[in-house]
Every structure is written in structure tokens, then in C-alpha cells.
Amino acid sequence: MNDVSDLYTQARTWVGKQATRPTTARDPVNVPMVRRWCEAMGETNPIFVDADAARAEGFAAPVSPPAMMEVWTMAQYRPGGRLKDDSIPVLELFDNAGYTGVVATNIEQEYDRYLVEGDTVSFTAVVDDVSEEKRTGLGIGHFVTIRYEFTDQNGEPVGRMLFRVLKFKPNLAQAPAPAVADDAAKPAFPHPRPAITHDNAFYWEGIARRELLIQKCSGCGELRHPPGPACPHCHSLEWDTVKASGKATLYSHVVMHQPRLPTFDYPLPVLLVELEEGVRMVANGIDLPADKLAIGMKLDLDFIEIEPGYLLPAFRPSR
Structure with missing residues (x-):
């Protein structure tokens, strides 16, 4: 056996x-x-x-x-x-x-x-x-x-x-070789991609244009994130979008140590931010090491190009 x-x-x-x-x-x-x-x-x-x-x-x-x-x-x-x-x-x-x-x-x-x-x-x-x-x-x-x-x-x-x-x-055995022949170079593992559905396609299309779009119920006007097919308040299936201002506050955060996955640097801060519009979202940080995070700090929206054509929203300290 x-x-x-x-x-x-x-x-x-x-x-x-x-x-x-x-x-x-x-x-x-x-x-x-x-x-x-x-x-x-x-x-x-x-x-x-x-x-x-x-x-x-x-x-x-x-x-x-x-x-x-x-x-x-x-x-x-x-x-x-x-x-x-x-x-x-x-x-x-x-x-x-x-x-x-x-x-x-x-x-x-x-x-x-x-x-x-x-x-x-x-x-x-x-x-x-x-x-x-x-x-x-x-x-x-x-x-x-x-x-x-x-x-x-x-x-x-x-x-x-x-x-x-x-x-x-x-799956290290099938990973491509490092892009640079250097002991400190990291293997070029593919970064995890989001599952794009009928309900969230608009969000990722906006991210590709460097816009953060929030779903807005056409029935009661409530904003919601992450995107979904129905309003949790009035249950309407009709919705539109609004463009976020990019202003946010750090609502909470965790620092991940395990499991360690390729393409990520550890310790890995994961932010829960509250947008100026009132909804919250999980996001990456830029220029935000774990020891500098403080609940309530002001943040500005930015975007990280993970791979050509593949962007993710992220937040950096407000200027």
C-alpha cells in the first residue's frame, strides 16, 4: 500500500x-x-x-x-x-x-x-x-x-x-521557477483569483477601472457590501450602484500568521474598514505594517496591481 x-x-x-x-x-x-x-x-x-x-x-x-x-x-x-x-x-x-x-x-x-x-x-x-x-x-x-x-x-x-x-x-512541485535567479527571490506562484458571479461582476469591473462601487437597493436606498442578489432590509431584487469616495476608517483588523500560502507576506495584516458611506469591507493595507495599525485611524483608498490587468482595492494611511 x-x-x-x-x-x-x-x-x-x-x-x-x-x-x-x-x-x-x-x-x-x-x-x-x-x-x-x-x-x-x-x-x-x-x-x-x-x-x-x-x-x-x-x-x-x-x-x-x-x-x-x-x-x-x-x-x-x-x-x-x-x-x-x-x-x-x-x-x-x-x-x-x-x-x-x-x-x-x-x-x-x-x-x-x-x-x-x-x-x-x-x-x-x-x-x-x-x-x-x-x-x-x-x-x-x-x-x-x-x-x-x-x-x-x-x-x-x-x-x-x-x-x-x-x-x-x-503544490510546490508544479510551481513555476523564480523569475529572478536569486536566493531571496520568491517563486512566481499565481495569486488567488476571486469567484466572479452574476451578483458581483459589476464590483470587479469597477475595480478594473480603479473605482470602488457599492451596491444600493433601489427599493429602500440601503447600501450593502459584499454584493448580493436581494436587499437584506426590504428584500427588493432591484439595485443600482454608487461610487465610494475612497475615505475610510479602520474598524478592526487581524494579523494572520498561519496558514502560510504562496504569494503572501507574513505576518499578514487583514483590515476591516468602514467606508465613509457606512458599509464595511475586508481589504489589504499599503504602508501599514502590523505594529502601526490603530483602530479609528483614517485611511484612503488605493489599488494594487497584483498581475497585469488584475487589481485589488487596498487602503493606505490618509494623507
């Missing part, structure tokens, strides 16, 4: 077994955490933060947004990574075999009821599936699916989740 099939066979033995230890949330559902999540997500439904509004809808207390179900049980952040007890052995199996890259590919959640203030959430996790080796744009790899079952403090089901990741090896 070759190494590839042997690895796959070993990984398949985990299907149906516990993926990681059962976990209980460190904190019960509470309004302060819900409020901050809603502010970050732009959620304005009052039943999540206001007791009177919640009671008017038949709830005994404010409820948690359904999409927060997993948030309550997230592991504590540790600079050194997960504790051994929190590890996921089937993923470590691929790490040890050289499949060190990881990227989340999709998530499916189902909800049985709203979580109410005071609920304490727990989960159990089982390996649901491991795919055969696949060749992807990131490199060869395996898709690993984990099924989570969520319960409340009484052991009653409140929801479930399927979470799928790709564990991969960057």
Missing part, C-alpha cells in the same frame, strides 16, 4: 469517532457578548439586546442570534495554539503527513430553538467524513467534515453543525 492510500485508510478509521473532547461554554448566554457580536455584524434586531422587545415576541429574556450558536463554545485564545486536550487528532494526522495547510470550505448549521439569556451551551463532535485525495488550486489535499451537536444545560438539543475543511499541501 502506498503512502497516499495508507494515509487515507488511517484517516477513514476516524469516521464516526469523537473528533475532539466534548466542550461546555465558559460563559452562559449574556447580553454584553451578544451586543458586541451584533455591533460587529451590523445586526439590529432588538430582541437580541432588549428585554422588553424580547418579551413582546414571547421570550422570557433577550435571545442570542442563531448564528452565535458555535461562538459560545469557542476555545480560549492562546498565543501558542490549542491545548493538547482541545486537539483534533484526525487533522493532526494530516499535519504529520505534510498536509500542513488548512482552509475552511463550508459550514452548515441547523437550529432547534433560540438560545435565551442564561443558557449554557455544550457540544460533542464526531468525524463525519474524510474524502479521497483531491487536487485543488491550493494543492493536493483531503476534505475533512466534522459534525457538531449542540445542547443546553439540561442536555436538550439546540442545534447542529457540519464544518468542512481542506487539509492540503501547497
Whole structure:
């Protein structure tokens, strides 16, 4: 049996077994955490933060947004990574075999009821599936699916989740040679390209003209980003666009260290900016090293030409 099939066979033995230890949330559902999540997500439904509004809808207390179900049980952040007890052995199996890259590919959640203030959430996790080796744009790899079952403090089901990741090896063997014969030169890996659809084609056409276009609902006038087929406020399918001024504020940011993908420099700052028009977007920075980032700093729109004819929006410190 070759190494590839042997690895796959070993990984398949985990299907149906516990993926990681059962976990209980460190904190019960509470309004302060819900409020901050809603502010970050732009959620304005009052039943999540206001007791009177919640009671008017038949709830005994404010409820948690359904999409927060997993948030309550997230592991504590540790600079050194997960504790051994929190590890996921089937993923470590691929790490040890050289499949060190990881990227989340999709998530499916189902909800049985709203979580109410005071609920304490727990989960159990089982390996649901491991795919055969696949060749992807990131490199060869395996898709690993984990099924989570969520319960409340009484052991009653409140929801479930399927979470799928790709564990991969960057396809270095097929990468083109460096453009310059220099020890410090980087291989000319192709930069990831966006998936252009009917809904977002206008956005990328604008970027190619060095314009940042924001989708505007023709029904209620609300601006939205990223682009979508329907207005989340009034559900109208009719829309137009407005050109952004280019003025923005740094709303938040993260600095990525892993996974390390070709074409990117690490540590990699990723910005969440709030445009002058009120919508937020994720973007790259220019002349913005990680140690110079400050929430609230003023930014100006610019564009980076990644490859001839391929531009990305980016933001630099305001002049």
C-alpha cells in the first residue's frame, strides 16, 4: 500500500469517532457578548439586546442570534495554539503527513430553538467524513467534515453543525521557477483569483477601472457590501450602484500568521474598514505594517496591481 492510500485508510478509521473532547461554554448566554457580536455584524434586531422587545415576541429574556450558536463554545485564545486536550487528532494526522495547510470550505448549521439569556451551551463532535485525495488550486489535499451537536444545560438539543475543511499541501512541485535567479527571490506562484458571479461582476469591473462601487437597493436606498442578489432590509431584487469616495476608517483588523500560502507576506495584516458611506469591507493595507495599525485611524483608498490587468482595492494611511 502506498503512502497516499495508507494515509487515507488511517484517516477513514476516524469516521464516526469523537473528533475532539466534548466542550461546555465558559460563559452562559449574556447580553454584553451578544451586543458586541451584533455591533460587529451590523445586526439590529432588538430582541437580541432588549428585554422588553424580547418579551413582546414571547421570550422570557433577550435571545442570542442563531448564528452565535458555535461562538459560545469557542476555545480560549492562546498565543501558542490549542491545548493538547482541545486537539483534533484526525487533522493532526494530516499535519504529520505534510498536509500542513488548512482552509475552511463550508459550514452548515441547523437550529432547534433560540438560545435565551442564561443558557449554557455544550457540544460533542464526531468525524463525519474524510474524502479521497483531491487536487485543488491550493494543492493536493483531503476534505475533512466534522459534525457538531449542540445542547443546553439540561442536555436538550439546540442545534447542529457540519464544518468542512481542506487539509492540503501547497503544490510546490508544479510551481513555476523564480523569475529572478536569486536566493531571496520568491517563486512566481499565481495569486488567488476571486469567484466572479452574476451578483458581483459589476464590483470587479469597477475595480478594473480603479473605482470602488457599492451596491444600493433601489427599493429602500440601503447600501450593502459584499454584493448580493436581494436587499437584506426590504428584500427588493432591484439595485443600482454608487461610487465610494475612497475615505475610510479602520474598524478592526487581524494579523494572520498561519496558514502560510504562496504569494503572501507574513505576518499578514487583514483590515476591516468602514467606508465613509457606512458599509464595511475586508481589504489589504499599503504602508501599514502590523505594529502601526490603530483602530479609528483614517485611511484612503488605493489599488494594487497584483498581475497585469488584475487589481485589488487596498487602503493606505490618509494623507
